[in-house]
Amino acid sequence: MATFRKRGPYQWQAQVRKKGQPLQTKTFETRAxxxxxxxxxxxxxxxxxxxxxxxxxxxxxxxxxxxYLDEITPLKKGAASETNRLRALMRLPLARRxxxxxxxxxxxRFRDERLRKVTPSTVKRDLVLLGxxxxxxxxxxxxxxxNPVRDIKLPPENRPRDRRLQAGEEIRAVRRAGIEDxxxxxxxxxxTTRLFEKGLNIxxxxxxxxxxxxxxxxxxxxxxxEDLAINLG
Numbered sequence: 719m720a721t722f723r724k725r726g727p728y729q730w731q732a733q734v735r736k737k738g739q740p741l742q743t744k745t746f747e748t749r750a751x752x753x754x755x756x757x758x759x760x761x762x763x764x765x766x767x768x769x770x771x772x773x774x775x776x777x778x779x780x781x782x783x784x785x786y787l788d789e790i791t792p793l794k795k796g797a798a799s800e801t802n803r804l805r806a807l808m809r810l811p812l813a814r815r816x817x818x819x820x821x822x823x824x825x826x827r828f829r830d831e832r833l834r835k836v837t838p839s840t841v842k843r844d845l846v847l848l849g850x851x852x853x854x855x856x857x858x859x860x861x862x863x864x865n866p867v868r869d870i871k872l873p874p875e876n877r878p879r880d881r882r883l884q885a886g887e888e889i890r891a892v893r894r895a896g897i898e899d900x901x902x903x904x905x906x907x908x909x910t911t912r913l914f915e916k917g918l919n920i921x922x923x924x925x926x927x928x929x930x931x932x933x934x935x936x937x938x939x940x941x942x943x944e945d946l947a948i949n950l951g
Contacts, residue, residue, distance in 0.1 A: 720756035722749055732756045736763045740770055771872035774818035774863040781807050782817055785859070786851045803847055817855070822869025829870060845872055 723731045725745065742759050746752040746858040762768035787804045791797050807813060812820065812828055818924035825845070832841045849867030856863055913923045 720760060722752055734759045736760070739763050739768060742770070744775070748870035769862045771818055771862050773861050775816055777817055777861060778813065779815055779817050779820060781850055782855050783808050783813065786854060790854060800847065803844065807848065817863045820866050822866045822877070825866045826870045829873065833873060836947065838876055841873050842875070
């Protein structure tokens with residue numbers, strides 16, 4: 719049975735009591751909203767599918783992130799980098815919101831704002847981590863919460879760069895030499911490709927560069943035609 723009580727000039731409190739179920743209480747701006755919520759709760763209780771939302775409605779995203787940092791992150795190999803990522807997420811205004819109130823549109827707004835500052839790959843890693851926090855809360859911690867990251871489109875991966883450095887090019891001299899569009903990653907790409915040109919096989923190169931996914935390493939093997947001709951005799 720639902721009861722309603724006016725609390726101040728702009729608030730209505732709804733309470734739903736049913737034998738065998740925990741008391742459910744929530745406050746709304748209008749009586750109509752309170753009644754709508756109460757009816758939905760009663761229907762779920764009658765069907766035997768009710769799950770309490772109380773914890774999701776009283777737990778902030780920051781609290782979820784902190785618990786994830788304490789319980790889940792230490793078990794991961796990349797705990798150090800993930801810790802920094804989680805702490806950055808904790809500083810967001812969104813982190814002060816109760817998780818039950820966070821929707822896909824909120825995550826989409828965060829995504830778009832973040833894309834103005836960092837690369838798509840960085841944003842994607844943020845969102846994947848955030849989505850896993852919601853999934854752990856829902857599946858393992860028993861917090862009845864929807865995963866809003868599922869409702870949005872993740873940004874694409876950064877476009878692979880195939881730029882080769884010419885012999886003698888150095889960074890401390892980039893401006894003086896007039897080299898354009900040079901990024902630090904180009905150096906790794908160049909070094910990796912030269913290892914292949916020296917005759918090292920893919921496993922030998924991987925042991926030097928630290929690549930764990932050999933599929934990623936194959937895209938670095940842009941051997942020059944003249945080099946291939948020499949190797950083939």
